Amino acid sequence: MTSTVSKSIAFDYPQQNAAGATCTAQAWAKTPPQLHGTEKAAVIARIKQLLIEKDAALVAHYYVDGDIQDLAIETGGFVSDSLEMARFGKNHPAKNLIVAGVRFMGESAKILSPEKRVFMPDLEATCSLDLGCEASDFAAFRAMHPDRTVVVYANTSAAVKAQADWMVTSSCALAIVHQLKLEGKKILWAPDRHLGRYIQEQTGADMLLWNGACIVHDEFKAVELEMLMAAHPDAMVLVHPESPQAVVDLADVVGSTSAMIKAVVEGTATEYIVATDNGILHRMRQLAPNKVLIEAPSAGNSATCKSCAHCPWMAMNGLQGILNCLENASGEIFIDEPVRVKALGCIDRMLDFTKNHPDLLAQAQHGFVKNIGVA
Structure with a gap:
């Protein structure tokens, strides 16, 4: 199996101290090696085998790579938002949980299931809200x-x-x-x-x-969204409430990841403009293949494009990281009792x-x- 060095990328995030002062600090994320062809197939097959042997379940967030979402579903795991991830991990009988998401999700699983061992593909996959x-x-x-x-x-x-x-x-x-x-x-x-x-x-x-x-939702800009809406006047606009007020005010639906998926599946519109992490589009396309999904812009003259509509830390979850959890017990979550x-x-x-x-x-x-x- 080939070895590829991960690529590190810097991102800024807002941070406030207890006195209310703000500053700009720097966070970082790294993209995992991309697997293809027979190598990718071999890793997926090995993960499936080890999930059974290690009595483990794979839980994935809607924002992680589509291959990981598919693998979770195929192996009897779960793909969901953070609320359902918490419920699933607590109720599943597996002794080990692999949480593909960001660190607070792995911590929540461990908080609810102290008797289980909880692992993550990369413990450095965090969140700008957590960091801030x-x-x-x-x-x-x-x-x-x-x-x-x-x-x-x-x-x-x-x-x-x-x-x-x-x-x-x-x-x-x-x-x-x-x-x-x-x-x-x-x-x-x-x-x-x-x-x-x-x-x-x-x-x-x-x-x-x-x-x-x-840093994903804060990048959506009303001016770019308005131009996209003008180009698609019949599209329903879906916005996550972590977005700025001017963006939320343009929405037909304001909701969580699960709420957005439900809106697409049950909605009567043909086109949907989606203003959240673009990782969600994978599951939306599977559940509503007849709908046209348009990614809301987070670029343009008024944006810095720190995220380009995809969380850099969610992107740190890779198939090789999941395999490392299962083969080497790497990435285990520990929390003081x-x-x-x-x-x-x-x-x-x-x-x-x-x-x-x-x-x-x-x-x-x-x-x-x-x-x-x-x-």
């Missing part, structure tokens, strides 16, 4: 507002989740914050400011927002809410998908 919300800075920020209920997005480290009352994903955040608002709670929200602003606008909740952003136990509370609270209040998740007026409900 360091645990000690967040602790200081939280200490300044002790009267607020702490709600953190899934895209955070285990150490940040350990400080939270609730963890949410984009599938359930709106319903949970709406319920907290009805209970008279004031919210301290972290880390994505765009998602936080959207939820605040929709619910009217009293929310104090951390200043973080996803006191941190894990504290973080477990906020995740279990979310899972219990979504299980016990499906009616709240399905209310269109409080949901992400217009006339469909939360997926």
